[in-house]
Amino acid sequence: MSKLLEVKDLKMHFPVRGGVTLKKMGAVKAVDGVSFFVRPGETLGLVGESGCGKSTLGKCLVRLYEPTSGNIVLESADISELSQKNLRPLRRDIQMMFQDPAESLNSRFSVRQIVREPLDIQKIGTKAERNAKVDELLKKVGLPASAADKFPDEFSGGQRQRIGVARSIALNPKMLVLDEPVSALDVSVQSQVLNLLVDLQKEMNIAYLFIAHDLAVVKHISDRVAVMYLGKIVELADSETIYKNPRHAYTKALLSAIPHADPDYVSKRIRLGGEVPSPIDPPKGSAFGHRINHPCYEETIGMEMPLVEITPEHWVAADPCSLSEEDWEKAKDIVK
Incomplete structure (x- = not known):
């Protein structure tokens, strides 16, 4: 192989x-x-x-x-x-996922901003398409769409790590x-x-x-x-x-x-x-x-x-x- x-x-x-x-x-x-x-x-x-x-x-x-x-x-x-x-x-x-979700997620950003950031940097699609992609990614990692407008501090450690997973796979x-x-x-x-x-x-x-x-x-x-x-x-x-x-x-x-x-x-x-x-x-x-x-x-x-x-x-x-x-x-x- x-x-x-x-x-x-x-x-x-x-x-x-x-x-x-x-x-x-x-x-x-x-x-x-x-x-x-x-x-x-x-x-x-x-x-x-x-x-x-x-x-x-x-x-x-x-x-x-x-x-x-x-x-x-x-x-x-x-x-x-x-x-x-x-x-x-x-x-x-090639992307990276870090050990501590509390430190690897910017507490001043909403979940939507965090997960969308790779898409913004790579300029993929329109803003509406990126937001739709965020909703899709959150669903894929087992989080509700309503999570997008919340902040990392509102989630448990396991949920924060799922947000980290969503961010790391955003660019396929x-x-x-x-x-x-x-x-x-x-x-x-x-x-x-x-x-x-x-x-x-x-x-x-x-x-x-x-x-x-x-x-x-x-x-x-x-x-x-x-x-x-x-x-x-x-x-x-x-x-x-x-x-x-x-x-x-x-x-x-x-x-x-x-x-x-x-x-x-x-x-x-x-x-x-x-x-x-x-x-x-x-x-x-x-x-x-x-x-x-x-x-x-x-x-x-x-x-x-x-x-x-x-x-x-x-x-x-x-x-x-x-x-x-x-x-x-x-x-x-x-x-x-």
């Missing part, structure tokens, strides 16, 4: 400045060489601990941040270095970047919003990059899953493979933390020692090996640890600190 979005070696380094002259002292390597692709109509889940760079990556894709280097190819257009003027027409194809995008879209909602409301997103995807054939830290939610909605650690993707495979047969030690630890409904289930929680390394001064070798003080860490200093296809469509970082002996031997041979 063709690729809708392809990201190649993307980096986002934020300068750290200090002193009287604000001289550059270093950089926060929030995203540090990430590559992946998304197919039309599929959902790629992106998971990892807080601070691993998930949200920064999402904002780079829609150019809210200017990437330090790398390529973002949307269909045949490389959008990573386009000017804002040249990027504007392509914004119809080919892809949505969803930055933890249900984490700020009550559990009962989360399932409603997730089901809405699934229904819209089927109806409109939208591709999703679904950013989350809740692996149970990601399992429910994703076709493939990418696991991110300290600015890098360390494992990527289809959802069933990731959850049934994880190969990277970090992925195994994350999955072991998923709660089980069965009260008789005996937890096999993998508890990681150490601290997550700083993205300002990341380890010179395996970041995960450094965290757990792995005996192989010293031999990884200066080593390239690219993603390798350990089994068909299952990619994992070639890291001796994070793989079984069998997988490391296989990954080592592939790198050679």
